[in-house]
Amino acid sequence: MAPSKVLAGARVVLPTGTATDGRVIVDGTRIAGTAPRDAEIIDVRGHWLVPGFVDMHNHGGGGASFHGTAEEVLTAVRTHRLHGTTTLVASTVTADLDFLSRQAGLLSELAEQGDIAGVHFEGPFISPCRKGAHSEALLRDPDPAEVRKLIDAARGRAKMVTLATELPGGIESVRLLAEHGVIAAIGHTDATYEQTAAAIDAGATVATHLFNAMPQLGHRAPGPVAALLEDERITVELIDDGTHLHPASLRLAFRHAGAGRVAFITDAMDAAGFGDGRYVLGPLEVEVSEGVARLVEGGSIAGSTLTLDRAFQRAVTVDGLPVEDVVAAISANPARLLGLYDRVGSLEPGKDADLVLLDAGFRLKGVMRRGAWVVDPQLG
Numbered sequence: 001m002a003p004s005k006v007l008a009g010a011r012v013v014l015p016t017g018t019a020t021d022g023r024v025i026v027d028g029t030r031i032a033g034t035a036p037r038d039a040e041i042i043d044v045r046g047h048w049l050v051p052g053f054v055d056m057h058n059h060g061g062g063g064a065s066f067h068g069t070a071e072e073v074l075t076a077v078r079t080h081r082l083h084g085t086t087t088l089v090a091s092t093v094t095a096d097l098d099f100l101s102r103q104a105g106l107l108s109e110l111a112e113q114g115d116i117a118g119v120h121f122e123g124p125f126i127s128p129c130r131k132g133a134h135s136e137a138l139l140r141d142p143d144p145a146e147v148r149k150l151i152d153a154a155r156g157r158a159k160m161v162t163l164a165t166e167l168p169g170g171i172e173s174v175r176l177l178a179e180h181g182v183i184a185a186i187g188h189t190d191a192t193y194e195q196t197a198a199a200i201d202a203g204a205t206v207a208t209h210l211f212n213a214m215p216q217l218g219h220r221a222p223g224p225v226a227a228l229l230e231d232e233r234i235t236v237e238l239i240d241d242g243t244h245l246h247p248a249s250l251r252l253a254f255r256h257a258g259a260g261r262v263a264f265i266t267d268a269m270d271a272a273g274f275g276d277g278r279y280v281l282g283p284l285e286v287e288v289s290e291g292v293a294r295l296v297e298g299g300s301i302a303g304s305t306l307t308l309d310r311a312f313q314r315a316v317t318v319d320g321l322p323v324e325d326v327v328a329a330i331s332a333n334p335a336r337l338l339g340l341y342d343r344v345g346s347l348e349p350g351k352d353a354d355l356v357l358l359d360a361g362f363r364l365k366g367v368m369r370r371g372a373w374v375v376d377p378q379l380g
């Protein structure tokens, strides 16, 4: 077994605050409380140590998608690991139910092996009025029996379903998901304020990419944005890529919800960590130009090419958010929501040694997952 390591001298972001000249002890795959005498000391002064990132909404990367083969799924997972995401939920997009059930089976096996943390179904139970980059022909109302069939196909590994709760069967489906311990996420929705509030009362706990693919805030029709922001039971997903949200909208949501109720996601598609060009998102063609993904037909934004290291740096340096709040939104909050906070989401003894090393400018300089370097530390 590899000797214990002590990463020493960094600013370490802990749940209780930031320790200057802090240290993290790694023993095997876990974080330890005390270091043995023969531990290897790694001097990381001038750097930040933060928990590995947790992405609960991600469709792919590295030229591959979560609709692909097991090998393609792993390519996407590895790509995001190189950017600090040590825990990732694989998201599907709208497709026919038989395909989604089969893909859920494949993804559940990868979840059992520990490669991914579970499955998120985005569509097909979403609103044709707010379909974004989902295939309209394949959308359907959220029939609880079909929702049940999908989550069963994931064999206990379904973590979240995004649905338009105002559609027929929406509220019953939210109840069903809540009963089965699967997150009901409100998104791609045309709901009113009142309809959104009813879905929250039925058990919905997440807003899928708040502001995107839903009616905007109006002074007489506050819509889902106000209902989702004001309810303490909701965590709001935000895509901080500079394209999906203006920094002021992001700050507004962040300040209103508070750092405890925000989850940064990528909503990444195949081009993340790969490059511009032609791709497909489910059955639809996408053109990625200067890092922005749009449907070839209609021009809707079609996911992002974001990685969470860029979201982290942007949140601190462009949006001006405190580092501790960014850590909450990018690690701790999603880990808690997914029921994984006993293992990941903070740098505490007993947890998996999943961590990200950042320099003073918040550039990624190292990634460790379960005690092994995924990106070797680049110091100096």
Ligand SMILES: [Zn+2]
Pocket (backbone or CB within 6 Å): 057, 058, 059, 091, 122, 267, 303
């Ligand atoms: Zn998505």
